[in-house]
Amino acid sequence: MTDQKVIELLKSGNQQEKNQAVIYIQQKFFPMYRSIIRKRGAHDPEKALLHESLVVLYQKVRQQKFILTGRLTSFLYSVCDRITLTYLRENGKEVKKENMEEITEEVLRKHYQFDNLPEINSLISIDDQSFLSYESIRQEIQRLGSPCQDILFAYYFHQVRIKEIADELGYASENSAKQAKFKCLERLKKQMNALIQ
Amino acid sequence: MITEENKTEIIDQYLAGSLSAELRHEVEERLKTDSEFKRDVAIQQKVIQTIQRMGRESFRKELAELSLGVELPEAGNMPMMNRRPLYYAAAAVALLMVAGLFWLLNKRPPTETYRGYVAVIEIEHSRGSSDVPDSIPITIFKEDDYDFHYQWGDTLMLYGNFAPEDLSVTYENETYFLQIKNRLYPILKDHTIHLLSP
Numbered sequence: 001m002t003d004q005k006v007i008e009l010l011k012s013g014n015q016q017e018k019n020q021a022v023i024y025i026q027q028k029f030f031p032m033y034r035s036i037i038r039k040r041g042a043h044d045p046e047k048a049l050l051h052e053s054l055v056v057l058y059q060k061v062r063q064q065k066f067i068l069t070g071r072l073t074s075f076l077y078s079v080c081d082r083i084t085l086t087y088l089r090e091n092g093k094e095v096k097k098e099n100m101e102e103i104t105e106e107v108l109r110k111h112y113q114f115d116n117l118p119e120i121n122s123l124i125s126i127d128d129q130s131f132l133s134y135e136s137i138r139q140e141i142q143r144l145g146s147p148c149q150d151i152l153f154a155y156y157f158h159q160v161r162i163k164e165i166a167d168e169l170g171y172a173s174e175n176s177a178k179q180a181k182f183k184c185l186e187r188l189k190k191q192m193n194a195l196i197q
Numbered sequence: 198m199i200t201e202e203n204k205t206e207i208i209d210q211y212l213a214g215s216l217s218a219e220l221r222h223e224v225e226e227r228l229k230t231d232s233e234f235k236r237d238v239a240i241q242q243k244v245i246q247t248i249q250r251m252g253r254e255s256f257r258k259e260l261a262e263l264s265l266g267v268e269l270p271e272a273g274n275m276p277m278m279n280r281r282p283l284y285y286a287a288a289a290v291a292l293l294m295v296a297g298l299f300w301l302l303n304k305r306p307p308t309e310t311y312r313g314y315v316a317v318i319e320i321e322h323s324r325g326s327s328d329v330p331d332s333i334p335i336t337i338f339k340e341d342d343y344d345f346h347y348q349w350g351d352t353l354m355l356y357g358n359f360a361p362e363d364l365s366v367t368y369e370n371e372t373y374f375l376q377i378k379n380r381l382y383p384i385l386k387d388h389t390i391h392l393l394s395p
Contacts, residue, residue, distance in 0.1 A: 016287060055257060
């Protein structure tokens with residue numbers, strides 16, 4: 001399978017095709033991953049660092065502006081090495097999959113221009129920040145239900161264009177899907193504001 | 198220029214790094230002086246970051262499940278792709294999907310022409326009502342006996358020759374309106390078939 005084909009499958013939005021690409025990459029990249037783990041002296045029984053490299057790859061590939069300039073395995077090698085080094089700096093040599101999110105966020109922000117704006121936390125009070133914890137926002141998002149959740153995940157996580165979201169989720173038009181996304185986001189913001197006040 | 202109407206969209210583009218230089222400057226100036234706007238931006242950023250984090254968590258679970266069935270190559274070997282079982286699985290899934298689609302198509306009434314959603318647009322002074330849904334499921338039927346009629350229960354059912362791209366629903370003064378091109382028709386959620394009339 002060519003690199004371009006793998007990227008197409010990851011971008012396709014079809015679960016079967018995405019799985020096919022993920023299995024292929026895991027198998028192809030595994031010897032490289034193992035050499036990084038040995039070189040850095042880590043012990044990763046659950047292959048958490050391999051999986052985390054695929055999480056970063058997926059987030060990058062889904063970005064509309066992503067362009068692969070070299071080989072896919074070379075890109076993945078540098079992702080995996082950065083994740084491994086960041087993990088080892090913060091934790092011990094024994095890798096645990098529970099500690100991965102902060103590592104990935106740091107690597108995405110520092111090395112892959114992801115969510116690269118200044119942290120806006122400093123602009124709001126400490127009291128307000130406590131209401132904006134991951135857990136409280138997650139609960140509000142889960143309360144939204146379908147199709148709101150589907151739209152927001154498609155747009156902000158899978159980075160699908162509004163036109164494709166309208167087609168995939170069966171909205172009558174692109175404008176209708178755009179309005180729905182706007183309303184779902186507004187509703188969430190209103191709920192978060194209510195929590196703060 | 199940032200208005201109450203376009204604020205969320207502009208913040209969205211600002212956070213995605215895709216705002217024009219002029220608007221970006223306006224956002225950054227307002228962040229310095231308007232504390233309510235600052236909080237609005239912070240909340241929107243937190244919400245988007247949370248969605249992305251939840252997405253990553255879900256993807257990690259998928260990876261862990263997928264890995265259970267993956268045969269990984271030994272060091273120094275060429276990557277092994279056990280393609281045949283994957284193709285068999287893909288073929289089985291495709292067959293199931295075709296069978297499912299066939300079942301679904303046959304289950305639907307024969308005259309159904311569209312099934313999907315329309316977003317509900319709230320007119321500015323009506324905003325804030327928490328009972329207004331974000332989207333309404335709609336189904337269109339080509340029906341000669343009840344041409345240009347509707348029935349709204351769980352789903353808004355439209356009978357007639359409607360084009361989905363011409364439709365939208367607005368909510369104003371506690372009334373829902375179906376907008377077809379530029380004409381508004383008030384609609385009632387009472388499970389009864391009505392003629393659409395302006």
